Amino acid sequence: MRTEKEKMLSGEPYDCGDTELITRWHLAKQLQREYNNTPSDNAERLSALLDELIGSRGENVWISAPIFVDYGENIHIGKNVEINMNCVFLDCNKITIGDYSGIGPGVHIYTVFHSTIPQERLGKDSNFWKSLTAPVNIGKNVWIGGGSIILPGVNIGDGVTIGAGSVVTHDIPPYCVAVGNPCRVIKKFSLNLLDS
Numbered sequence: 001m002r003t004e005k006e007k008m009l010s011g012e013p014y015d016c017g018d019t020e021l022i023t024r025w026h027l028a029k030q031l032q033r034e035y036n037n038t039p040s041d042n043a044e045r046l047s048a049l050l051d052e053l054i055g056s057r058g059e060n061v062w063i064s065a066p067i068f069v070d071y072g073e074n075i076h077i078g079k080n081v082e083i084n085m086n087c088v089f090l091d092c093n094k095i096t097i098g099d100y101s102g103i104g105p106g107v108h109i110y111t112v113f114h115s116t117i118p119q120e121r122l123g124k125d126s127n128f129w130k131s132l133t134a135p136v137n138i139g140k141n142v143w144i145g146g147g148s149i150i151l152p153g154v155n156i157g158d159g160v161t162i163g164a165g166s167v168v169t170h171d172i173p174p175y176c177v178a179v180g181n182p183c184r185v186i187k188k189f190s191l192n193l194l195d196s
Helices: 004-009 019-036 043-053 191-195
Strands: 067-069 075-077 087-090 095-097 108-110 136-138 176-179 184-188
Touching: 004 019, 019 043, 019 067
Parallel strands: 067 087, 075 095, 087 108, 095 136
Antiparallel strands: 176 184
């Protein structure tokens, strides 16, 4: 029989009130609180807390407090990544951020969503709604402008800039600038230009 965590990570309906999930959720809240309250110049403590909080990270990752997560362990960050303050990562499925990427302040990345049919949202024996998930993948050398929202299941290609305040509802191809609500491509880069 599949666990609720296995269902969650495979995108099936799951119960987020499950004991295994809620235990990790509480631990993540404790770790994020400690991280957010640690002095910004205490690099050793911040690094140790990140090792417990997130799934994996490369070298030279900078995350400005405060940061807010669901589980933390489903977040995977490449090397030389900067994440600005007040970001929210609802990592009920995998969030992957590629090398050399930057995440502006107040960016929200969601991997969890609920049915649009009210009866399907309600859990029988739980205060929590039934949930579904889809992973979010952000490529290398991507800049997500401040206040943007990335919705579940979105893939953002390498070399993309997302304009501030955008709501990204669908995949964005590599090497372009995309802005708006819903986010749309407004400029593409020539590969020849990028090679020079």
